[in-house]
Amino acid sequence: KIIILDFGSQYTQLIARRVRELNVYCEIHPYNHLPEFDDTVKGVILSGSPHSVRDENAPEVDLSLFHQKYPLLGVCYGAQYLAQKMEGNVLPSKIREYGRANLSTINNDHELLKGLSDNTQVWMSHGDTIAEVADNFEVIASTDSVHVAAFHIKDTKTYGIQFHPEVTHSLEGKLLLDNFLVQVCGLSQDWTPNSFIESTIADLQEKIGNDKVVLGLSGGVDSTVAAVLLNKAIGKNLYCIFVDNGLLRKDEFEGVLKQYEGMGLNVKGVDSKQRFYDALAGISDPEKKRKAIGRVFIEVFDDEAHKIEDVKWLGQGTIYPDVIESVSVKGPSATIKSHHNVGGLPDFMKLKVVEPLRLLFKDEVRRVGKTLGISDELLGRHPFPGPGLAIRILGDITPEKVAILQQADKIYIDNLRSSGWYDKVWQAGAIYLPVQSVGVMGDERTYENVICLRAVESVDGMTADWSHLPYELLAKISNEIINNVKGINRVVYDISSKPPATIEWE
Ligand code: XMP
Numbered sequence: 001k002i003i004i005l006d007f008g009s010q011y012t013q014l015i016a017r018r019v020r021e022l023n024v025y026c027e028i029h030p031y032n033h034l035p036e037f038d039d040t041v042k043g044v045i046l047s048g049s050p051h052s053v054r055d056e057n058a059p060e061v062d063l064s065l066f067h068q069k070y071p072l073l074g075v076c077y078g079a080q081y082l083a084q085k086m087e088g089n090v091l092p093s094k095i096r097e098y099g100r101a102n103l104s105t106i107n108n109d110h111e112l113l114k115g116l117s118d119n120t121q122v123w124m125s126h127g128d129t130i131a132e133v134a135d136n137f138e139v140i141a142s143t144d145s146v147h148v149a150a151f152h153i154k155d156t157k158t159y160g161i162q163f164h165p166e167v168t169h170s171l172e173g174k175l176l177l178d179n180f181l182v183q184v185c186g187l188s189q190d191w192t193p194n195s196f197i198e199s200t201i202a203d204l205q206e207k208i209g210n211d212k213v214v215l216g217l218s219g220g221v222d223s224t225v226a227a228v229l230l231n232k233a234i235g236k237n238l239y240c241i242f243v244d245n246g247l248l249r250k251d252e253f254e255g256v257l258k259q260y261e262g263m264g265l266n267v268k269g270v271d272s273k274q275r276f277y278d279a280l281a282g283i284s285d286p287e288k289k290r291k292a293i294g295r296v297f298i299e300v301f302d303d304e305a306h307k308i309e310d311v312k313w314l315g316q317g318t319i320y321p322d323v324i325e326s327v328s329v330k331g332p333s334a335t336i337k338s339h340h341n342v343g344g345l346p347d348f349m350k351l352k353v354v355e356p357l358r359l360l361f362k363d364e365v366r367r368v369g370k371t372l373g374i375s376d377e378l379l380g381r382h383p384f385p386g387p388g389l390a391i392r393i394l395g396d397i398t399p400e401k402v403a404i405l406q407q408a409d410k411i412y413i414d415n416l417r418s419s420g421w422y423d424k425v426w427q428a429g430a431i432y433l434p435v436q437s438v439g440v441m442g443d444e445r446t447y448e449n450v451i452c453l454r455a456v457e458s459v460d461g462m463t464a465d466w467s468h469l470p471y472e473l474l475a476k477i478s479n480e481i482i483n484n485v486k487g488i489n490r491v492v493y494d495i496s497s498k499p500p501a502t503i504e505w506e
Contacts, residue, residue, distance in 0.1 A: 002026035009048030023189035043185035046078025071157035079160030093129035111183035122163035204233035215315030222317030246273030247388030250406035286506035305348040428455040439489035448489040
């Protein structure tokens with residue numbers, strides 16, 4: 001495996017994704033929370049950082065743990081850090097070294113740069129620059145303004161690059177990383193969905209043995225893939241629980257339950273609609289709604305988990321970005337959530353936790369799911385928030401409002417599917433606004449509510465832009481909703497980006 005030491009750069013996850021895309025397993029560790037360097041490690045990458053190596057509190061790491069012991073690649077801050085520690089000199093750069101640049105001289109005899117084109121485009125993003133390097137450094141690529149764009153330390157497998165190979169604007173960045181992994185580290189690219197599935201199933205069997213596991217299914221990709229993996233590993237000892245909180249899309253509970261059964265999962269559907277509606281009655285504040293839903297979910301899940309005799313484990317669909325988040329550079333001391341207060345937790349939370357996907361990125365979860373034979377329909381589903389339609393009905397929730405929103409949402413989503421737009425947008429849904437406006441239907445005046453349609457393009461939900469759905473499609477959806485959904489006489493389309501708006505309205 002490759003170890004990526006994170007100095008806090010916004011691009012660190014991207015480095016990991018690229019390495020994984022090259023079918024090599026890697027782990028991100030914060031620089032101040034080092035892993036063990038044993039013989040499973042085949043190379044180390046030092047990330048960039050928002051800091052300058054000249055800062056008083058610049059992130060530091062004990063290089064002797066891995067330098068000259070494993071192949072090493074410093075990226076941006078990582079490169080500057082190496083240069084500075086080895087008697088070089090890093091200074092604020094006089095010109096802006098930000099954005100596209102070209103490697104006007106490049107020595108592609110070096111393993112790291114093999115096959116890269118002359119003048120290849122790279123992406124720079126730094127305020128410092130390496131001004132001087134020690135005698136045993138050789139400069140192996142330069143741009144017109146950055147002399148030390150890439151260096152090699154003679155007689156070692158240590159390299160540094162001041163540009164970012166992980167971003168797509170570095171056009172041959174992936175080839176450079178491929179060179180590092182294969183040529184420099186000597187890794188074979190055999191980390192594939194199949195190898196992941198095989199080794200994970202074996203690990204799960206060893207870890208869990210004959211114990212029972214309980215897992216909450218949500219209808220989403222992560223919990224489904226986690227369940228299918230566990231099912232392959234331990235079969236009937238996996239007990240899945242799928243809760244109908246009355247806030248799912250129209251017909252979703254029945255439809256998804258049927259699909260789960262078709263996959264051979266041992267799943268129990270629990271209709272708890274009324275419990276959720278009762279808990280939500282009269283609550284308008286978004287955070288209070290979320291809390292109420294979370295609380296009732298835990299109660300329902302705890303009740304159900306108790307019905308399973310002698311269950312020892314809680315299965316979860318946690319994925320790698322959540323894991324990295326909880327042990328990030330920014331919060332090393334606030335790392336793993338504390339379980340000290342076990343007394344106050346529901347019983348199922350005292351179970352041991354098993355998370356088969358904790359090493360995977362979202363796209364990898366999908367690839368694994370596909371390899372496991374899970375349908376494209378399920379794997380390609382848009383993200384859907386845990387609190388469901390409760391945060392798409394502004395203000396208080398009633399079963400009637402839920403029914404209206406479900407009908408409108410179904411018309412919307414069905415039309416996105418039939419027009420081919422469903423897979424082009426990242427997330428879509430309808431929102432029920434507690435606003436009444438005047439309309440005319442036939443000879444009558446109406447005074448009814450508004451449905452807002454939302455569709456966004458995004459990569460990870462952190463930022464988003466509204467989708468440019470065709471007018472004709474919007475017109476068709478609007479007509480169908482107004483003509484078929486009683487209580488709605490007006491449809492609007494949300495054209496706000498995130499930021500400053502959010503994807504959801506609550
Ligand atoms: P926002 O509205 O913050 O949403 O732009 C970003 C992504 O997160 C989802 N979301 C949630 N998911 N519980 C969830 O499980 C929540 O409370 C929640 N709020 C927002 C949202 O659907 C979008 O994909």
